[in-house]
Amino acid sequence: MKISSEEVEHVAHLARLHLSASDIETFTQQLNSILLYMEKLSELNTSGITPTTHVLHLSNAFREDQVRPSLPREEALELGPEQGGSSFVVPKVI
């Protein structure tokens, strides 16, 4: 077993997903077969090889810190499911 059902439940929590008991069972089985397949990578010795994050060797894209037109607050707020005044409204955090 690469991943246990307890680990699947933990990962779901990290990803802010709520899974039913039967979902956990299905995902445990599916993730196990996928992770077993990925074992393939351990055939390769990669010590000393630089990891690739972007293929074009881009450097940081700096720009002047200037004020430019942006989305008006009212328009941005309209996209949310619930608003109050100048904020999005969410259920209690604590």
Add this chain to the structure above:
Amino acid sequence: MELHDLTIAQAHQKLKNKEISSLELTRAILNRIAKVEPKVGAYITLTAELALAQAQEADQRIASKRIGPLTGIPLGIKDLISTKGIKTTCASRILEDYVPPYDATVMTRLRAEEFVLLGKTNMDEFAMGSSTESSALQVTRNPWNPAHIPGGSSGGSAAAVAAGECLGAIGSDTGGSIRQPASHCGVVGLKPTYGRVSRYGLVAYASSLDQIGPLTKDTIDCALLMNVLCGYDPQDSTSVSQNVPDYTAVLEKGVKGLTLGIPREYFISGMDPEVEQAVRTAITVLENQGAQCLEISLPHTEYAIAVYYIIATAEASSNLARYDGVSFGLRNGNEQRLIEMVQQTRSFGFGSEVIRRIMLGTYVLSSGYYDAYYMKASQVRTLIHQDFQQAFQKCDLIVTPISPTPAFRIGEKSSDPLQMYLTDIFTISANLAGIPGLSLPCGFSSQGLPIGLQILGNHFEEEKILQAGRAFERATDHHLRRPVI
């Protein structure tokens, strides 16, 4: 020939010569959509009224002799490209009612040409899939055989082009999502070099792999759309400020003097013999046109699927964290606590493939597993990139199949995610290396399903790729066949 059978270049000539108006053309395509859409299901949202209004505006522009190559041309746009004031759902319940307040850069560029927007095309949810079956909103069928998938994730775009429901379409390609559906639907699709087309306004799946590109009836139309899509955009920090050539300029140059690499790792056991035969025949056609062929090796090909499904899901788990029911998109449940609201929203709003990939991506990035999975995959990605750089010292282009089989049947692979992932074997390496790749029709199976040929080039060598693709089209007629629907 009916108007919906025209290519973009043909329609442009007719518009320019005043043989037809954009309004007539747009009406003809809308009629075609009304007729075949119940069987194909390519569009999530149709914008018929807007299309007719845009066509009239385009006609005014044409009357004042300011016609561009795309003016008045009706196109479909994949539903993960942000369209101001028009729903952009990503084929997901979580964005089912989301209306973006801004346009993606590619939309701004297309609108400047006064193209006609027909609607937003279906796709795998958040572009996660190879068959368009993971769309939460509808089923798209292959126009060549409704029992089969159109490919994915840009399945709606490919099916719409093949079915004459638009003259061309825009898709996105993270692991083959333009090229594979193009292959399965018998149309042309190009994934440009990473950084060539701005990703601003493209809903992110895996940001180091995603790239927008065209799906068309032939390579001429592909070049025309590339001319408009490509270019530097300060809004996308990974956009590249390199000159954009006129992609139509060298199209007819032929393949004489070009060396084509044929990688032995792309002709594997288990591959459909009809696919292998069609691709081998296509290689001979290119040789007869004057290309030299050379057997090459891309030794790390067999690791590409594992690398891709680690890197892509890791990036996805981070990109999709923004869907939390707070600032846009769906909110589900009337929970007492914030964390419960977020969990309920995400669990209800995402389909099972998206949840699976978020789970996998979260796992490979989690404490204790990062080095074994994400770091390891990023290192093997370097090896895959090096394979291509070494190959391109010996050859100009690389020619391979797109998919090991023609389009499979709807439902055939949906119960086993790993089997579905393995179908991406020939397309994902190009995304990992950031190189451009073209898919074009090179034959049909005995069941009448299209088979695609892939032509890969080095970074920013789209011209050479299109030149070879065009040489192949001139010698064959696969790209002229249309499905009977």
